[in-house]
Amino acid sequence: MSIIEDLVIASRVCVEHGVIDAYGHVSVRSETNPQRYYMSRAIAPEMITESDIMEFDLDSVPVVPNGPPGYNERFIHGEIYKARPDVNSIVHNHSHSVIPFSCTTCQLKPIFHMAAFIGLGVPNWDIADAQKGTDLLVRNNVLGKSLAEKLGKHPAVLMRGHGSVVVGEKIQTAVGRTVYLDHNAKMQFQAMMMAGQDVMYMADDEVMxxxxxQEYYRSWDLWKKKWQKKLAEEKSLNS
Ligand SMILES: [Zn+2]
Incomplete structure (x- = not known):
């Protein structure tokens, strides 16, 4: 199924760009049942193949019982799909360059045209506002719902001291935004080191x-072709 192949490729692309490591996950909403979504079982994203993909309902309960464990933070995905009918793909990641913006008053802003979507607003969710004394992980639907509320209609939300969640109408939009959010964070940090507050960001009309x-079609086309070839090689080596 092409949506499943895309999900495997999306995971590999995020690993390749250093925005997901052993943790983090990508999901995609079912094309036939909007009350369901697909995501891997709980393994490192770099190891995911099509056989690892599971189907979940929007309470993040596996559709097939007694299967392998899902990710602890799958509730992020289910609650956002409930709240945002326009969203068909979600990436949760712990990108190191983005986290400093989640725990300081320094606001992430669009410095680079490929990350213009930041200008639509990237709110910052503090899990402690929903529940005190957690390990910062979104381990249930109550925390997932709180995060989804903070995301609101925006394209991404930061998670204090943890990472971010990026959404899109298409899988390539969610993945493209994730990669370029990371690039923008690095560039913004560099520019602020050079010039402090004297940095020119994209104007609102430029953002719009x-x-x-911007839906990252060319990036996705490149990434997909490359990973289709690599995954076919991987498959033939393992057969
Ligand atoms: Zn996480």
Whole structure:
């Protein structure tokens, strides 16, 4: 099924770009049943193949019982799919360059045209506002719902001291935004080291002109072709 192949490729792309390591996950909403989504069983994303993909309902309960464990933080995905009918793919990641913006007053802003979507707003969710004394992980639907509420209608949300969640109408949009959010965070940090507060960010009208068409088609096309070849090689080595 192509949606499952895309999900495997999306995971590998996020690993390749250093925005997901042994942790983090990508999901995609079912094309036939919007009340369901697909995500891997709980393994490192770099190891995911099509046979690892499971189907969940929007309470993040596996559709097939007694299967392998799902990710502890799958509730992020179910609650966002409930709240956002326009969202069909979600990436949760612990990108190191983004985290400093989640635990300081320094606001992430669009410095680079490929990350113009940041100008639509990236709120910062503090898990302690929902529950004190957690390990910062979104381990249930109550915390997932709180995070989804903070995300609101935005394209991404930061998670204090933890990472971020990025959403898209298409899988390539969620993955493209995730990769370029990381690049933007690095560039913003560099620019602020050079010039402090004296940095020019994209203006609101520039942001709107860019997000009107930016869906990362060319990036996704490149990434997909590359990973289809690599995954076929991997499969033949293992057979
Ligand atoms: Zn996490």
């Amino acid at each position: 002109a860019n997000v009107a068409w």
